[in-house]
Amino acid sequence: MPPPNTPEEGLLPPQSEPSRIASILATATPPPTNSSLVQPSSPEAANTAAPTSQEDPALLEIDYQILEYLDTVDETLLCPVCKTPFHSPVTTTCGHTFCAWCINRALDIQPTCPIDRQPLTKTRDYHRPPLIIKDQLDRLKVKCPNKGCDHVCSREHLDAHYERRCEYTMVRCPDSKCKKRIARRHVQEPASTCMHREVSCRYCDEKVALVDLNTHYDYLCSGATTKCSACDATVVLHRMEKHCADDCPEPQIRCKWHIAGCKIFDKRYLVQEHEDGCPYEIIGELLKQRAEDRRIIDNLTDRLVTLETERREHQERRARRRELSRQATNTSRGADAIDLSAPDPSSFFFDMEWRPELANVTSGENRTWGSPEDYMLARFERLESRMEDLSKQVVEMDAHQSMSMLQQIMPLNQQLVELGSKVGVLNMHTTWLMNMQRHNHIQQRAGAASASTSGLSNSGMVSSNEINNNAVRPPSEGGLPYRSTSRRNSDGRGEPPPRL
Amino acid sequence: MSSMDDTQNSAPGSIPASKTAATSKMGNENATKRLQHELMQLMTSPAPGVSAFPSADGNLLLWHATIEGPEDTPYAGLNLKLSFEFPANYPYKPPTVLFTTPIYHPNVDFAGRICLDILKDKWTPAYAIQTVLLSLQSLLGEPNNASPLNGEAAELWDKDPALFKTKVMDRHKDIEED
Numbered sequence: 001m002p003p004p005n006t007p008e009e010g011l012l013p014p015q016s017e018p019s020r021i022a023s024i025l026a027t028a029t030p031p032p033t034n035s036s037l038v039q040p041s042s043p044e045a046a047n048t049a050a051p052t053s054q055e056d057p058a059l060l061e062i063d064y065q066i067l068e069y070l071d072t073v074d075e076t077l078l079c080p081v082c083k084t085p086f087h088s089p090v091t092t093t094c095g096h097t098f099c100a101w102c103i104n105r106a107l108d109i110q111p112t113c114p115i116d117r118q119p120l121t122k123t124r125d126y127h128r129p130p131l132i133i134k135d136q137l138d139r140l141k142v143k144c145p146n147k148g149c150d151h152v153c154s155r156e157h158l159d160a161h162y163e164r165r166c167e168y169t170m171v172r173c174p175d176s177k178c179k180k181r182i183a184r185r186h187v188q189e190p191a192s193t194c195m196h197r198e199v200s201c202r203y204c205d206e207k208v209a210l211v212d213l214n215t216h217y218d219y220l221c222s223g224a225t226t227k228c229s230a231c232d233a234t235v236v237l238h239r240m241e242k243h244c245a246d247d248c249p250e251p252q253i254r255c256k257w258h259i260a261g262c263k264i265f266d267k268r269y270l271v272q273e274h275e276d277g278c279p280y281e282i283i284g285e286l287l288k289q290r291a292e293d294r295r296i297i298d299n300l301t302d303r304l305v306t307l308e309t310e311r312r313e314h315q316e317r318r319a320r321r322r323e324l325s326r327q328a329t330n331t332s333r334g335a336d337a338i339d340l341s342a343p344d345p346s347s348f349f350f351d352m353e354w355r356p357e358l359a360n361v362t363s364g365e366n367r368t369w370g371s372p373e374d375y376m377l378a379r380f381e382r383l384e385s386r387m388e389d390l391s392k393q394v395v396e397m398d399a400h401q402s403m404s405m406l407q408q409i410m411p412l413n414q415q416l417v418e419l420g421s422k423v424g425v426l427n428m429h430t431t432w433l434m435n436m437q438r439h440n441h442i443q444q445r446a447g448a449a450s451a452s453t454s455g456l457s458n459s460g461m462v463s464s465n466e467i468n469n470n471a472v473r474p475p476s477e478g479g480l481p482y483r484s485t486s487r488r489n490s491d492g493r494g495e496p497p498p499r500l
Numbered sequence: 501m502s503s504m505d506d507t508q509n510s511a512p513g514s515i516p517a518s519k520t521a522a523t524s525k526m527g528n529e530n531a532t533k534r535l536q537h538e539l540m541q542l543m544t545s546p547a548p549g550v551s552a553f554p555s556a557d558g559n560l561l562l563w564h565a566t567i568e569g570p571e572d573t574p575y576a577g578l579n580l581k582l583s584f585e586f587p588a589n590y591p592y593k594p595p596t597v598l599f600t601t602p603i604y605h606p607n608v609d610f611a612g613r614i615c616l617d618i619l620k621d622k623w624t625p626a627y628a629i630q631t632v633l634l635s636l637q638s639l640l641g642e643p644n645n646a647s648p649l650n651g652e653a654a655e656l657w658d659k660d661p662a663l664f665k666t667k668v669m670d671r672h673k674d675i676e677e678d
Contacts, residue, residue, distance in 0.1 A: 081626060082530070082533070082534055082591075083537040083541070083628070084533075084537060105592055106592055109593065114624035117622070117624065
């Protein structure tokens with residue numbers, strides 16, 4: 001199996017010139033031509049594609065000429081021959097860069113540079129292109145060539161995705177007798193089951209390959225549709241359950257913000273319309289955020305508790321160990337006195353309880369500790385620092401939350417203040433109006449008094465104030481529009497309302 | 501992309517030297533891919549005065565193109581139509597380009613065949629439809645009178661520009677797009 005078709009020559013260790021060029025040529029395989037890469041969902045295409053080569057490769061190679069690039073690629077990165085971004089580029093002696101495959105093919109037909117027509121010899125006149133070109137190519141964002149896969153990555157990672165991870169890559173059928181290819185996601189356990197064997201459709205008489213069964217049910221099956229009893233839509237039988245649960249517009253559901261207090265409970269399509277502008281959405285989002293924060297805090301608290309208990313345990317052990325070592329020293333002193341060939345006293349207190357941790361010390365840490373005490377102390381220090389970190393994080397989280405709360409509340413406060421000032425202004429207006437009214441009445445009363453003294457000749461004269469505030473009306477007639485007592489009282493001065 | 505022949509590659513590195521059936525099929529595929537890219541480029545960044553589009557029957561190897569006659573030439577204001585026929589191993593081999601509009605020009609004969617080096621021995625795979633059209637557009641203003649297909653036109657070009665212009669207008673006939 002040749003190495004994956006990657007333009008990786010830049011990463012190869014330095015080689016002598018001819019062998020390096022040879023390696024370029026080896027990686028510059030002609031672009032695969034089968035369209036099953038483009039249409040991996042059609043098993044027939046894969047079927048005809050696979051057996052034609054003598055040695056069936058595990059994977060079809062990526063056709064770099066049909067890759068879809070996310071952004072417009074700078075023209076300088078396009079091969080002048082195939083007009084697509086370079087794949088395994090080589091630079092000629094005259095300084096032009098091409099895909100290795102394109103220039104090989106062009107030189108087969110005419111041994112001159114396609115750009116400046118300088119005579120060129122295949123392979124001999126090739127150089128490694130500047131690494132900056134490779135870097136630029138590697139950085140291009142491409143879509144996975146497999147149909148159905150939305151994966152987007154930089155081009156250098158495409159091979160890995162395609163070969164190892166993409167669930168849509170056509171791989172060999174796990175059944176060694178079967179020559180067809182199958183999308184990786186359709187390979188099922190047990191691994192040797194061939195997904196190409198035919199089964200009969202549950203709803204019609206057709207025979208369908210196992211791998212195509214779902215597609216068949218969804219799009220092709222003739223006898224499998226039914227009417228939804230609620231919404232009258234034609235639904236594929238196979239999808240009926242899902243339709244009723246998720247799609248049917250008729251059944252009544254609750255607004256998704258019901259956790260925030262929204263009371264809407266209606267048919268699905270109405271609720272979906274409503275959800276777009278649901279006034280509870282803001283609160284709902286806040287609640288969600290809060291739940292998330294809560295979860296994180298709980299998590300941290302849990303960890304804190306565990307750490308705390310761990311620490312306590314360690315302390316206890318330490319105390320016990322001290323006790324033990326004291327005893328041991330005592331004993332060993334005794335033992336020294338009795339028999340010098342007694343086993344090393346240190347091995348005595350490294351008894352079973354300590355062994356696992358000592359193993360940790362040597363293998364896990366790759367460090368040698370002077371003594372178990374040092375090790376334990378170091379561990380305690382580490383634990384303490386971790387605890388400090390954690391409590392710092394908790395405090396930060398708390399601060400973060402109160403900040404976000406504050407940010408929510410601030411605008412509300414401002415609005416309240418605004419409202420308050422507006423009420424004040426209104427109050428002033430009312431007072432002013434009341435005063436004006438009162439003033440008018442006083443004037444009227446005075447006018448009436450003078451009219452009665454000066455006789456009927458003056459009765460036609462009406463004060464201008466009166467015109468402003470009352471509809472033209474003889475003063476002898478009854479009350480004013482402002483007579484309601486509540487209005488009067490809002491004046492707040494407790495003065496008796498002026499009356500005629 | 502239409503489902504083309506599913507020819508699995510032969511062993512990597514074996515660059516087709518002989519023209520077997522397999523390689524010609526593969527070439528066809530590559531020609532289609534390249535033409536798709538060119539179509540995309542023509543649509544996204546069209547050059548002024550020239551346009552091209554695949555023929556209506558969906559065959560990507562057959563295109564129709566239009567050149568507007570450049571100002572300050574006898575062809576000013578005329579729309580000249582051309583047909584492109586691409587070989588299966590395009591872009592390694594040049595397309596066959598013909599004027600479908602009758603044109604009076606020193607380097608074009610009465611069947612519409614064009615004498616232009618880049619469409620013959622000077623072709624390189626770096627040329628594309630757009631570059632060919634632009635070359636033809638400049639050929640309209642600067643004919644190569646040293647190797648004419650239409651000797652009379654080559655003579656008149658220098659001797660009697662007024663008569664040349666009349667001949668151009670007489671010969672020109674707007675044709676319907678098929």
